[in-house]
Amino acid sequence: MVDRYRLETVQAYMQHIQDNAEEAVRQAITVLQDGDFTYEMDDGNQIQVSVKIKDHSAIVDFTGTSPQQLSNLNAPLAICKAVVLYVFRTLVQDDIPLNAGCLKPLEIIVPEGCLLNPQYPAAVVAGNVETSQAIANALYGALGVLAASQGTMNNFTFGNEQYQYYETICGGSGAGATFDGTDAVQTHMTNSRLTDPEVLEWRFPVLVDMFAIRAGSGGQGKHSGGNGVIRRIRFREAMTAAILSGHRRIQPFGLAGGQAGKTGRNWVERSNGTIVEVSGKAEVQMLPGDVFVIETPGGGGFGEG
Template sequence: MVEHYGSDVVQAYMGHVQDNAEAAVRRVLNALPEHGRFQYPFDDGTKIVVHITIDKTTRSATIDFAGTSPQQPTNFNAPFSVCRAAVLYVFRTLVHDPIPLNEGCLRPLDIRAPKGSLLNPDYHAAVAAGNVETSQCVTDALFGALGVLAAAQGTMNSLTFGNGRYQYYETICGGAGAGPGFHGASAVHTHMTNSRLTDPEILEQRFPVLLEKFAIRKGSGGVGASGAAMGW
């Protein structure tokens, strides 16, 4: 592309793409409530706390995770880059225009997470589950603070087994949260997990296992004004 159009033209259009994304997010901010707060508790007492403040004059927002638990001795700590990616994802989903995901979406957003916290741990903290588990909780907390979507599973539903010869890893889909005026979607991967399930036939062909049942778990969704989604 650079050879065909030249570096200046390519750089200019890359800038246009980011400028357009910035403008799209600012339009979204103008339509959201000025203040939102959500607290997401973990089973072990750890919590994610997020405050969202929107300045309608500048059409910008501060996403502040002050009050979130300190980093933990477990591996559920999420590097700040994971937290930032979750924020980017959430605000991009609120843009209805067909824009590509890019850095321009973050220009109106000031993201703050206390140093040494679960979402901005110090070096050497264990972070293996931060991307596949905690990121989902961050996403649910953000949607909750904005008041636009109920929580999904808060996990990627990771399933793994294996031995010296076979290794298998899967993320099992669940239910997407409902929102104002619409129902949740059942049996889908949501938010920060973007993989597709292995077909049962492929699973049984490649691994020494037999899949006895593969179905939606009826009644597994929550109760609310809109229809709740169910998982497997």
Template sequence: GEIGQSPKILFYVASRGHHADIGGTAPGSMTPLATTVDEEGVLFDNFRIVDRGRFREKELETLLTDHPYPARNPHQNIADLKAQIAANEKGVAELRKMVAHFGLDVVEAYMGHVQDNAAESVRRVLERLPDSSVYEYPTDTGQVIKVKISVDRKKREATVDFTGTSPVMKNNFNAPEPVARAAVLYVFRVMVEDMIPMNAGCLRPINIIIPEGCMLKPAYPAAVVAGNVETSQHVTNALFGAMGAMANAQGTMNNLTFGNKQYQ
């Protein structure tokens, strides 16, 4: 950009890590008994981990330990986070290498092509779906996930509407909205029978409606750990059911957590 302007952000890199323990009432941070998110461990709320090139280790350690149920092995968490930052740095280096080799215009164009192709692939899936379908999925907690898929033939778009889904309850089967969105993304990607990379283009033709206060859109301090590993599977089952694509799976990720103060 010009002098005085902020630099334009071209790309984001990210790395996702599964940390063995982030505190909470049980080793592994996956207690089935939690009714608030604090019982599931330390919540990072937009914490800046690197500031102008400085890794904020002391502040990070405070965040991990100054908590009603602190992380059991904060030094391991810190080492893992450093590894994730290193992975991101590798991503930055590879992107720069790609841009240097092909040119920014070519890289950006192909990133666009990948997403355009994904969007078109999902639009072709919509052609195979009925105009409208509804599915109700009862869960073991007595909650219900309800979904309606409506296809707009003219626009070649679909609306996935979770209106009617049970409200947040005092358990930890509440799934954060990104989990529900990821389940929608996963299902439509599965329905595409071509070899395409997972990317945001898949959701371009999909309008997702998740009502405030339902179990798929909880707010702090709702507990959410089973939302990730159980409710996510319920949502995929409900979506495949609405599409008439396949019978329900068991609706769980079959997680087993064990450990103590020393081992997680």
């Protein structure tokens, strides 16, 4: 491109793309109002965010968010900024490429040492997959434009010395002022696809007993939240299974009078019929014939029904 158009032209168009993105975000900001939101997580920590609109710009302030934790739910500052970028990009109706120009109208304040800007040696492995989802929901709540989606990736892993497998499981998306949420969909900070059951059962000693929409799990409202799913995996060999999930205690919120979505639930059905409840974040030893059951959360509703 440089050989054909010259360096100055290429650099100019790179700047044009960013300038266009900046202007698109500024236009989207003009229809927003100030807002704030407190988002409680299952472990009792909270994400506090306020959004103040001024002169086609926005100040996004996370002051009041819980301090960094000894757990691994801390989210690096880069993750927090990426979520802010994502949320404001979704508010732009124009078809623009995602780029740094989208951030120019935004001032992001994240106190050092908090859950979203931890200091070394904070553990952060779950901050990317779980806390990022919470940040997105909190921002949409502060802006008042979208009820909570399932707010978790439902990270499910299993394996032994021979096999290792990892998947994220879809759930319900939140409703908005003019639309219902969607059933059984990956939302916000994940876009991963699920392995086909035929491939999963061919390559691993497991059976997919059920993968179905969890009817009635979305929050009701003028516009209803999407439903989560039910996923049952039956093990044919002894393995270690682990689940990293959220919204097992706190329901995904509704907005403007809409009802909250149902919480998720995890449990193991042993081959002898015994039911073992499993927390949102746990590791379980699975034996042949055992079934790991995951019910994912529904999305929140929007408006009084």
